[in-house]
Amino acid sequence: LRMRDAGEADDKLVGVPAAGVDDTGLGALQALPDDVRARVEGFFMRYKLRPDGTTPVELGGWGDEAEAAAIVAAARADHSCR
Numbered sequence: 001l002r003m004r005d006a007g008e009a010d011d012k013l014v015g016v017p018a019a020g021v022d023d024t025g026l027g028a029l030q031a032l033p034d035d036v037r038a039r040v041e042g043f044f045m046r047y048k049l050r051p052d053g054t055t056p057v058e059l060g061g062w063g064d065e066a067e068a069a070a071i072v073a074a075a076r077a078d079h080s081c082r
Contacts, residue, residue, distance in 0.1 A: 001013075001014060001040065001041065001044065001059065001061075001062055001063075002059065002060030002061055002062070002063055003044060003057060003058065003059055003060065004057070004058040004060065005048070005056055005057050006056040007056075010057075011063070011071055012040075012044060013068050013071065013072070014029060014032075014040060016028065016029055016031065016032060028065065029062065029064070029065070037062065041059055044057060044059065045057055045059060
């Protein structure tokens with residue numbers, strides 16, 4: 001889930017079971033029901049809700065598996081440099 005928090009990139013990765021791992025048969029984010037994705041988006045829009053009703057969070061839609069893998073690879077590379 002592409003997200004910005006107070007203007008900074010703060011993407012969220014959502015894990016789904018790989019095909020054949022369990023009986024949900026999901027295998028990909030796109031297989032999650034729309035209402036589940038809407039609840040995830042709703043949570044991240046509200047979890048930093050301020051008393052005045054504003055939030056520093058902006059959502060930018062869902063990425064795909066390749067984008068998630070690139071985010072993980074970049075995080076690993078950044079962490080290994082420290």
